[in-house]
Amino acid sequence: MTRHLAEYSQWRRAPGPCYDFASAPQKQKSGHIGEDCTMLRGKWLTAFFGLMLAIAGGGQALAQGTIKVAYTDPLSGPFAQIGDANLKQMQYIIDYINSKGGALGKKFELVPFDNKSQPSDALIALKSATDQNMPFIMQCSGSNIAAALIDGVNKHNDRNPDNRIIYLNCGAVAPELTNEQCSFWHFRFDLHAGMKAEVMVRALPKETTKVYLINQDYLFGQSVQREVKNYLGKLRPDIQVVGDELIPLGKIKDFSPYITKIKASGAQALLTGNWGPDMNLLIKAGIDAGADLRYYTFYAHLAGGPTAIGAGGDNRVLAVMSYGENVAPEIGNKEAEAFTNGFREKHKFDFSAAGFRTIFEYLQAAVNKAGSVEPAKVATAMEDLTVKDFLGFDTKMRKEDHQIISEYFVGTFKKGVKYDAEGTGLGWATSATILAKDIDQPNTCKMKRPGA
Template identity: 25%
Template sequence: MLIRTKAWTFAAALAACAVLPAHAQETIKIGVTEPLTGAVAASGTYVTNGARIAADVINRKGGVLGKKLELVIEDNKSNPREAVNSAEKLILKDKVPVLMGAWSSTFTLAIMPKLMEYGVPMVVETASSGKITTAGNPWIFRTSPTSAMEAVGFSKLVDGYSPAIRKVDFLSVNNDWGLGTASEFTKMFKSKGIAVGRTETMSPDATDLSAQLAALKDTGADTLIVTSGIEQLTLAIRQAAEQRLPQRIITTGGSFPEPLVKNPGPKGYASQHLLFFAPWAIDHAKHPEVAREFSDEWNARKFDLTGQTEGFRGYDAILAIAEAIRIAGKAEPKAIQAALWKVNVKGVNGDIAFVKEGPAGKESGQAVPNIYVVELKDGQVAVK
């Protein structure tokens, strides 16, 4: 009897093993590499939550090619080396046919050679460095705007400021994103005859910006352009208010200092923010029905309202990837890469379709997003 039981157990185990590959094939994997810990963890978490919502919405509607989407999520720990490790794990161990990531330009640029090496496409949902789509990497497709696109979009609003913008300073995170943004905005301001003053930088993990702000206090500029993640934007605005910096503060990159809504700075102190989705005015979106579906799902999960300003990035990127898989008819890297050029889908930010950027024959894909300006004052948000 004991021998028979053992034989049955062994046979059952073999049968279970035989079922596992078939079960694995019942889902379509999408790799996600985002900063879930470290200096920009808040932003990475918002983006990842948006991606999860998109997968859930798509799966609830029947999935893709009759299968459910499965997000395989890795923490790149706000570190470029870890970003590379996370991408290799997703590609080599988890066998994902497509990636979404990696929030920072620095993390994304670090991963890009691996995409070339292994032949796997990645949809870039946040990173804005122009190098990403001009480096000749045909496996890259970006849904977020470049720093140059953001600067051009803002240039259309500059003349409407009162009092007028006449001289600007910069406070930028010291990486590809921050330095690239300062460079592109400097070109734009100079083209409009606006003087550019002092530039201060901060390390990505800096937790005190008082020295940089003190250096900017008496420059004679009327506007300070700040580029960094949620944590440092919040810190910069609080410390600027404490030091009574005279410049108006305008932040770039689509991050929003959410803590200042719940715990505002000094009364009357205002800051403005360039965003790519404004959840306070969903009707402003090009496709309100898409934006509302995302927003309703986000709120139902009791996530912070303001986190949608970055969470939508993950949502839109997964919508684009899912549509590419549908067009491809199979979840294989080369087929998905080819299909991404044919994507034309309604997203929270607007229409998602890719135009070619970079060297002929090695072009990357770049979408053309919409840009919004919101003002934060005394914990209240107004869409301009």
């Protein structure tokens, strides 16, 4: 293309006889040089600009063939199991949404990028997505990465009003992200750590009076540490925190020294927001050591967790979760149970990502409402949108801070359930259901809107 533009410029400047794009002389008819050149140049201009329009139109048509959604999470490294599980569940959900018509008659297409659990790699993924004019990017794992993405999306959208992008947050839950760092371009589709911490503390039985906290030493883990202690003080001042530690993210391979300290502390319960190997190895070490503990977690139900816990975790591990495979049969929802079973038939790990389906149902509704995939229009359409999720519960995307308000569950890992987890013979029985109206919390967001 650069060569043709240069040749066009050279031809246009050439004096005397007419030249083609390669500057080859044309045969002339005496007395008609000016007329022939004008006609020839007109034809070349028509052809040239026709070519430009064809190229532009072809690119636009290609872009409009599907609605592309970038997805960036760890697909390699110590947390790859979580990213891979997310990817498989998202694709299953997208296939379902597309079978129901997609949005505006177009199908959604998921485009994965490996961020290796590094903010810098997530920003590279964002750059690649915007270079390809993708209107949406999703990320679930790592609030430090989410913070970098929010900042990156804000800056990109400010500088490129004709190529904006929306960040759909599917699991990065530091409260700061929808409070002091809230953004018009960021929507969170999972409860934040403060909400989850309140659910966790309310799940503690009255006889529990001593707890130990272990969390990952980065934005999310620090948020969990702060929020759990906050709600212990508000709701259970009778409970003593006998240990409180932050560990380096993804670095600890042997948690037995931590278990030794926990046992010596007299703690009856371990409270943790750890995820991935930091959760799996921690609980496995405790069970292997025979620690007399109950484990209260945010993420024990995710891929790899049940296998790591094993039979020794019977009735000792609880998870604060958006969905467990036994929720649907417990409430008698046949459609949700069939949807879950469809995933179980294809994969060797549990379907836990009901929230991902909610994301794409919101996106589908917002795009159809906006009549466009233009991010500003979609973002506006998504604000205060209400969607009944696949379990039949009402959910709402709160306009003030772009935080979803939805139901949540507490699951206990035990025998005797309809669906076991990862072939362990144990599964997640629902021990508590918290409705959206009971989970809402105030926010401090002061959102800057486009054009404000």
